[in-house]
Amino acid sequence: MNMKLDKFLLPSRKLGNARTIRVYYPEDKSKRYPVLYVHDGEFCFRKDTPADYESMELDLALEKTGKQLIIVTIEAMHWQIRTREYSPFPWIGEARQHLPEGQELGEVYIDWLVDEVKPFIDKQYPTLSDRDHTFMLGCSLGALISLYASVKYGDVFSKIGLLSLASWGNQKAILDYCSTHRQSLRASYFMRVGTSEGTPRNLVSLADCYVPLNLEVRDHLLSLGIKNLDFKINQGRFHKTAEWAKDMPDFISWLFK
DSSP states (O other), X not given: OOEEEXXXXXXXXXXXXEEEEEEEEESOTTSOBOEEEESXXXXXXXXXXXXXXXXOOHHHHHHHHTOOOEEEEEOOOSHHHHHHHTOSSOOOGGGGGGSOTTOOOHHHHHHHIIIIIHHHHHHHXXXXXXXXXXXXXXXXXXXXXXXXXHHHTTTTOOEEEEESOOOTTOHHHHHHXXXXXGGGOOOEEXXXXXXXXXOGGGOGGGOSOHHHHHHHHHHHHHHTTOOOEEEEEETTOOSSHHHHHTTHHHHHHHHTO
């Protein structure tokens, strides 16, 4: 399968700036393809990731699985703006020091992705634009905003990858949001978390919280009626892009089940 990579700036009315978008797609435009939207788009492909950084190797995952898929990635802003855009709710407790109340932009960011990015991609590329063929993937805070998107836009996204979900800033808010909007909770989920992910942002009170938080989210989704949830705890895995890359072939294959 021959693939091409486009990279361009897309102006955003909602965000008030221009964002770098990458689109990795089959050269054969005689067919239409499912679409995967991915956050932290600067670290997705081997050929495009800077040499000093790790890659999620989504291009390699496609090669290994032989699946045909359009992958659209949205490059993150610098870390503080990324934190705001990937956070749909205020952070509480010790985490508040990194995101004071009122600075969260997660809702605006996801509205932009759905209202501006997706229509542009569907117009410019040979997509299968319906819900059954529209997916999302996020790691860490990218997983948090992906979970939020799956609930707010349950009529847009059908399958969601949540790698090392970082919901520690306000776990209660995302659980309550899922409960309150359970009628929109229609997606299928692929969840992975490592046993050696450590303490987020050196917030001592949170300790090694990733496994317990991800387990709680899994159990909550199941209690709300989610039927298709592929969950695994990866022994010895760290909170690193290179670790998430190891799960990409399984994730890509899961999208087509």
